[in-house]
Amino acid sequence: MGSMGGHILQGIIFLSLGLWHLFCFFVSYVKSPREYTARAWYPIGLLPVRFKHLELHILLFFLPLAIFYDLGISAHFQPLSSGSMPTTSIMGFEHVTILFMFWLFVLTVLVTDTTSFLPLPPEGSFLFASLAFGLQWLSITHSAGRSSDFERQCGNLLAYSAAACAVSSGLLVIRPKAFLVNLVLCLSLVLQGTWQFQMGLSLYSESYIPQGCRYVPGSMGGPVFSFGIVAKAKGHCRSASTDFASTDFKVESELVQLQQNKLSFDRR
Secondary structure, eight states: OOOHHHHHHHHHHHHHHHHHHHHHHHHHHHHOTTTOOOOSSOOOTTSOGGGTTHHHHHHHHHHHHHHHHIIIIISOOOOOBTTBOOHHHHHHHHHHHHHHHHHHHHHHHHHHHHOSSSOOOHHHHHHHHHHHHHHHHHHHHHHHTTSOHHHHHHHHHHHHHHHHHHHHHHHHHHOTTOHHHHHHHHHHHHHHHHHHHHHHHHHHOGGGOOTTEEEEETTTSSOTTOEEEEESSTTOHHHHHHHHHHHHHHHHHHHHHHHHHHHHHHHO
16 A cells, blocks of 8 residues: 555645645635635735745645555566556555646646636536545555555545545535535545554554554555555454554544634634
8 A cells, every 4th residue: 555655745744735725715705705615726815926826836846756666666566467457566556646636737737727728617626536545545445455464454444534635625516605514625634634643553563553563564465565454463463453543543534623623713
């Protein structure tokens, strides 16, 4: 399902994006509740006009960086053996496809706002985002079915946040002024970013594996630098690892819920 660097880089991107959108849309709502409308991106008002699209330019730079990392460093694509492609290579291509879809989304938004070649309404950007998150959900659930018990549990929990992003983005196409829907989208981005970061540490760093599990190099049929999780003794890996993942995801969700309650209190 990727690598530690790939998960951490994606986690930083989603977490930063979620926090930035959470701050901007809340400020926008407080300034003018009646004229409030959800946006797919937010300009930075404190900078000169030429830096208006700085958020989009940053994403256009870092998303290809994550793609090249997966293709050149983390995936370790192997040649076809016995007429079939290794599972790690297929999962790597799926990972890259998701990132490329998000890159196309950012590029579409930038071209729509800066030129007249693609005159899409503001709500159309959320439709493209909904399709991107939907593709992410499908890829995560498909990859989780071919992973170990612990990876499958982590992937399923990550799929929940991707599904929430897809549904909330789709609803914003119909109801762009819905405050709670936009709030759910921003909090889902924050949750996905923190969980991606946690997955990178728990799946690919021996210092953060759950108690009762150990890493075995190449146990998933991948290259030497891929690690699979197996039972350490007496077959306790499944219960220990899945309980760890569920508990950790619950903590992440509760932290996001606390942030939502604070925003609701400030709003009142």
